[in-house]
Amino acid sequence: MNTYRDNYETLPDAEGLGHVTMNNDSEAIDYKARIAHVQASQDYLTARAKRMAARVAQRSTEE
Amino acid sequence: MASPYLSVWRRSFLVTCGQAAAKGLEDHPSKPVFSEDSLHLDAIVTRYGELREQFVSQHGMVGGLLANHKVAALYISILSRTPPEHLFTFTHETPIGERRLALAAMMNAVVLGVLQIDPATVNEALQDDLEYCLLKEPPSNLEWICFGMHALCRHLGRPTNIKNY
Numbered sequence: 339m340n341t342y343r344d345n346y347e348t349l350p351d352a353e354g355l356g357h358v359t360m361n362n363d364s365e366a367i368d369y370k371a372r373i374a375h376v377q378a379s380q381d382y383l384t385a386r387a388k389r390m391a392a393r394v395a396q397r398s399t400e401e
Numbered sequence: 402m403a404s405p406y407l408s409v410w411r412r413s414f415l416v417t418c419g420q421a422a423a424k425g426l427e428d429h430p431s432k433p434v435f436s437e438d439s440l441h442l443d444a445i446v447t448r449y450g451e452l453r454e455q456f457v458s459q460h461g462m463v464g465g466l467l468a469n470h471k472v473a474a475l476y477i478s479i480l481s482r483t484p485p486e487h488l489f490t491f492t493h494e495t496p497i498g499e500r501r502l503a504l505a506a507m508m509n510a511v512v513l514g515v516l517q518i519d520p521a522t523v524n525e526a527l528q529d530d531l532e533y534c535l536l537k538e539p540p541s542n543l544e545w546i547c548f549g550m551h552a553l554c555r556h557l558g559r560p561t562n563i564k565n566y
Contacts, residue, residue, distance in 0.1 A: 367472060369410035372514040373417045379513055380421055382520035387425030387506040390532050394502055 412446045415476075415507075418514060419488055422506035431495040433485075433503035441487035448479050470550035473515040477546050480508050481539035505535040516550065522557060 376383070419435035419442075426433050436442070452475050457467060467475075485491075485500040488507070509532065512518065531553070540546055 367469070367515070369407075369414045372517070373414055375517060376414075376417050376421050376510050376514040379510075379520050380424060382523075383421045383506065383510050383513065384425035386509055386528065386532065387422060387502070388428075389529075390505055390509075390536060391426065391429050391502055393532075394499055394536065 408446050408450060411449060412442060414514065415442060415445065415511070418510035419507050421510045422503050423489065425506050426503055429502070431491045431499050431502065433489040433491055433500075435489055435503075435507075436487075439488055441483065445479055445483060449475060452479065469516055470554050471547055473512050473550045474543060474546040476511045476515065477508055477535075477550070478540070478543050480504065480511065481535070501536055505532060508535045512550070512553070516554060516557070518553075518557065524556065527553070527556060 416435070416437050419437070423433045423435040453467065453472075456471065456475065481504075483504065485504045489500070489503045491500055491503070512531070513520075531549070534540070534549070
């Protein structure tokens with residue numbers, strides 16, 4: 339089965355793309371940094387959770 | 402297999418995401434509390450490791466490393482199949498339909514964390530669509546989740562090495 343996964347190629351120019359991990363040579367995930375990022379984004383995640391809650395509530399009242 | 406500490410880090414990451422979801426819903430009537438010591442969480446981390454290895458061996462990734470969008474897709478694939486009660490406790494009168502809310506909020510945190518999404522750059526319409534899917538039943542096809550996560554990365558302007566035709 340041919341899927342897009344068979345079509346990877348290396349980036350032609352990696353200069354200045356040190357932060358990019360979207361290729362086959364991805365750096366190992368720095369979980370410590372990811373954890374800090376999630377914690378730092380709490381306000382945003384709370385806003386989204388509330389928005390989802392409102393959405394769910396709205397749908398349940400429709401039924 | 403990489404460092405034995407990796408599964409500890411993966412677990413810590415999921416705990417952080419679960420706690421962020423619970424915190425985000427602390428005013429909600431379902432009052433979800435994340436079960437940090439849940440054995441189901443250990444099972445999820447194990448399952449993630451297995452699925453990841455399978456994925457890597459099938460697709461021959463260099464150095465056994467996966468692109469971020471695939472990592473996110475693997476987590477979503479597993480979490481979306483997890484009954485919310487395995488990871489959260491709720492007030493007993495919480496309707497079944499509202500329990501997935503906590504899980505969806507957790508998956509949102511996983512995506513944000515793995516893809517390193519800056520909240521300031523989020524397109525609200527796209528995020529609404531993502532959340533709609535997270536609130537729904539588990540997707541059956543990992544490939545489609547990969548596609549969705551990759552599309553998100555593309556939208557955020559992350560360079561990618563997937564060949565353009």
